[in-house]
Amino acid sequence: MELHAAELGFQELNEKLRETADREITLTGCIGQRFLAAGTAGKYVKINGIAGNALGAYLNGSVIETFGNAQDAVGDTMNAGEIIVHGNIGDAAGYAMRGGKIFVKGNAGYRAGIHMKAYQDKIPVMVIGGRTGSFLGEYQAGGIIIVLGLSGGEKPIVSNFPCTGMHGGKLFLRSDCAGIHFPHQVHHRIAAPEELAEIRCHIEEYCAHFGGDPDAILNAEFTLVTPDSGNPYKQMYVAN
Amino acid sequence: MNFYPEFEVVRNDSRCIRCRVCERQCANEVHWYDADGKVMLSDESKCVNCQRCVTLCPTRALKIVKSDCRLRENANYSDQTIKEIYRQAETGGVLLSSMGNPNPLPVYWDKILINASQVTNPPIDPLREPMETRVFLGKKPEHITRNADGTLNTQLAPQLTLSMPVMFSAMSYGSISYNAHASLARAASALGICYNTGEGGLHEDFYKYGKNTIVQVASGRFGVHKDYLEAGAAIEIKMGQGAKPGIGGHLPGTKAVGDVAKTRMIPEGSDAISPAPHHDIYSIEDLRQLVYSLKEATEYRLPVIVKVAAVHNIAAIASGIARSGADIIAIDGFRGGTGAAPTRIRDNDGIPIEPALAAVDKRLRDEGIRNNVSIVCGGSVRSASDVVKAIALGADACYIATAACLAMGCHLCRSCHTGKCNWGIATQRPDLVKRLNPDIGSQRLINLMDAWRHEIKELMGGMGINSIEALRGNRLMLRGVGLTEKELEILGIAHAGE
Numbered sequence: 001m002e003l004h005a006a007e008l009g010f011q012e013l014n015e016k017l018r019e020t021a022d023r024e025i026t027l028t029g030c031i032g033q034r035f036l037a038a039g040t041a042g043k044y045v046k047i048n049g050i051a052g053n054a055l056g057a058y059l060n061g062s063v064i065e066t067f068g069n070a071q072d073a074v075g076d077t078m079n080a081g082e083i084i085v086h087g088n089i090g091d092a093a094g095y096a097m098r099g100g101k102i103f104v105k106g107n108a109g110y111r112a113g114i115h116m117k118a119y120q121d122k123i124p125v126m127v128i129g130g131r132t133g134s135f136l137g138e139y140q141a142g143g144i145i146i147v148l149g150l151s152g153g154e155k156p157i158v159s160n161f162p163c164t165g166m167h168g169g170k171l172f173l174r175s176d177c178a179g180i181h182f183p184h185q186v187h188h189r190i191a192a193p194e195e196l197a198e199i200r201c202h203i204e205e206y207c208a209h210f211g212g213d214p215d216a217i218l219n220a221e222f223t224l225v226t227p228d229s230g231n232p233y234k235q236m237y238v239a240n
Numbered sequence: 241m242n243f244y245p246e247f248e249v250v251r252n253d254s255r256c257i258r259c260r261v262c263e264r265q266c267a268n269e270v271h272w273y274d275a276d277g278k279v280m281l282s283d284e285s286k287c288v289n290c291q292r293c294v295t296l297c298p299t300r301a302l303k304i305v306k307s308d309c310r311l312r313e314n315a316n317y318s319d320q321t322i323k324e325i326y327r328q329a330e331t332g333g334v335l336l337s338s339m340g341n342p343n344p345l346p347v348y349w350d351k352i353l354i355n356a357s358q359v360t361n362p363p364i365d366p367l368r369e370p371m372e373t374r375v376f377l378g379k380k381p382e383h384i385t386r387n388a389d390g391t392l393n394t395q396l397a398p399q400l401t402l403s404m405p406v407m408f409s410a411m412s413y414g415s416i417s418y419n420a421h422a423s424l425a426r427a428a429s430a431l432g433i434c435y436n437t438g439e440g441g442l443h444e445d446f447y448k449y450g451k452n453t454i455v456q457v458a459s460g461r462f463g464v465h466k467d468y469l470e471a472g473a474a475i476e477i478k479m480g481q482g483a484k485p486g487i488g489g490h491l492p493g494t495k496a497v498g499d500v501a502k503t504r505m506i507p508e509g510s511d512a513i514s515p516a517p518h519h520d521i522y523s524i525e526d527l528r529q530l531v532y533s534l535k536e537a538t539e540y541r542l543p544v545i546v547k548v549a550a551v552h553n554i555a556a557i558a559s560g561i562a563r564s565g566a567d568i569i570a571i572d573g574f575r576g577g578t579g580a581a582p583t584r585i586r587d588n589d590g591i592p593i594e595p596a597l598a599a600v601d602k603r604l605r606d607e608g609i610r611n612n613v614s615i616v617c618g619g620s621v622r623s624a625s626d627v628v629k630a631i632a633l634g635a636d637a638c639y640i641a642t643a644a645c646l647a648m649g650c651h652l653c654r655s656c657h658t659g660k661c662n663w664g665i666a667t668q669r670p671d672l673v674k675r676l677n678p679d680i681g682s683q684r685l686i687n688l689m690d691a692w693r694h695e696i697k698e699l700m701g702g703m704g705i706n707s708i709e710a711l712r713g714n715r716l717m718l719r720g721v722g723l724t725e726k727e728l729e730i731l732g733i734a735h736a737g738e
């Protein structure tokens with residue numbers, strides 16, 4: 001089914017999207033409508049234009065591919081499925097996502113991967129092709145965040161305060177991260193080849209979506225950040 | 241520094257039959273049997289005065305009394321204040337407490353009195369005449385509208401239907417036990433009211449009580465997924481909690497075990513951190529976005545509640561929430577309970593529910609948006625008369641949690657944070673959890689609510705009012721005693737005698 005989004009508000013658009021029996025839906029002329037495909041399962045939604053805030057919130061298995069930019073809160077609390085953005089995304093992408101994958105060709109704003117989780121066999125993955133703003137992986141509790149720095153000019157691969165409050169999961173930054181300050185509660189070091197082998201499948205998938213050579217991308221220094229379990233966040237309490 | 245224990249165990253040795261029930265029942269390990277002397281001994285320093293041993297002692301040989309061994313009297317530096325300083329000087333720790341603020345701050349409910357009919361407006365006898373206690377929470381239409389064919393448009397925004405204006409407020413599985421959740425869920429179901437999951441997710445066994453469940457979405461988003469959102473009768477966004485406004489929660493990894501971790505959908509042993517803010521909410525517009533994302537995900541079938549702590553500018557905050565698309569606002573006053581909160585925050589942050597409720601109701605009426613939302617108030621609603629006063633001050637319904645815990649056996653020892661609740665409520669220790677029998681727990685909750693419903697009807701009948709609808713915001717039915725003009729002005733009530 002093809003839907004011309006320009007004339008429709010988000011409620012009508014989502015209603016049509018939910019009601020159709022078609023598995024594949026193409027939206028044209030999308031102009032920032034919010035909550036697209038929220039909570040859906042089993043659909044493939046192709047979006048031409050700009051996807052608004054909370055694209056694929058609570059996504060439960062659908063695949064969303066956006067040929068343009070997406071705004072804030074991409075994949076908020078997503079449980080399963082895939083979101084592919086052929087452009088840049090706004091802030092707080094993948095907030096508390098528990099499963100599924102997000103691929104972004106360009107840059108991400110503040111707080112990407114915030115409070116990302118993992119549960120049983122669900123390990124969420126977020127791959128950002130460009131660079132990210134401040135507070136990347138804040139409160140990260142699980143999953144894998146990969147930032148490639150393939151575009152975005154001379155800016156550092158991540159802005160200020162990455163991994164604040166991180167207490168689970170892994171974060172790979174394709175950079176030696178010289179000059180980037182990490183909090184005391186995380187370890188950061190250059191990833192070993194076997195650790196990079198672990199993310200090869202995700203890089204290959206990224207290249208399948210956006211082009212590029214996985215070998216060339218992986219032939220670089222990656223910094224691996226993990227929480228320091230020996231130095232957890234605890235405020236010393238005394239029972240009163 | 242060692243100081244003399246706060247409580248003393250007084251054992252009447254002539255009554256004690258050495259059955260050792262006290263020893264077996266005390267998770268704090270206060271009591272033990274000395275085989276040589278054939279006597280029961282105790283270490284009072286571990287006692288929290290939960291009254292478990294007292295209650296179960298078959299010969300009433302035990303009582304717990306407050307020690308009269310006190311520091312030198314000082315009206316400024318109380319024993320409590322001094323001991324808190326000792327504790328912090330010793331550990332460098334942040335003081336941690338449980339349950340609601342116990343300090344002698346004003347309880348406005350106790351300074352408000354209810355009207356009754358005499359002569360000119362006859363009272364109603366609820367035993368003979370029908371009384372309506374059912375309420376519907378949610379957005380109400382501003383105007384009557386008609387369809388094209390002239391018939392009435394009866395499409396309403398989704399409503400939460402309650403048989404009486406009381407619900408059990410949020411307590412997560414993790415902060416309280418499986419059996420406590422089972423008791424609340426079953427009682428809510430039998431009563432036709434709702435209980436609330438809190439932010440710990442919904443155990444798979446309790447999906448069947450969904451029609452009587454409010455599912456909560458908090459900053460940590462624990463256990464939040466499509467099935468969970470659709471399982472309940474309403475979705476509550478937790479922005480704040482009366483006992484600890486402005487701070488989040490932290491279930492340590494050591495407590496995130498077994499079903500608790502599974503229900504939160506996190507790996508076992510992983511810290512469950514609920515950050516203080518929602519990372520995507522910095523404005524009413526952002527709140528609107530979360531409200532609508534939840535509505536979209538559940539196809540507009542469920543009302544969305546936004547819960548906030550009662551704080552200084554609560555009326556302006558509520559006005560914002562009423563414009564955010566939320567269907568119900570829940571306001572939690574500063575005496576509300578908690579499973580653990582820093583003492584300083586619990587005892588000093590936020591404001592009482594009574595002026596907060598009155599201010600919110602007035603503000604929304606003044607702005608002509610009162611019908612946009614229903615108001616639920618919590619934070620120490622202790623009795624049917626508190627409920628009646630709350631409704632007359634403008635609430636649509638009340639949330640209770642401490643009273644519900646008391647019904648299940650809680651003795652308000654305020655030690656929930658230790659995880660050793662001897663009554664099987666605020667604990668995950670299997671040997672303690674099984675002490676709370678859900679058959680009994682739910683029946684006691686049902687009894688309490690049945691009793692309150694009768695009392696609410698009697699109080700309403702006395703006023704000559706036969707439905708909750710006619711009581712809501714009916715401040716003429718209230719009078720203040722011993723309140724200042726400012727307090728009366730904020731509560732919107734006259735003084736007794738006026």
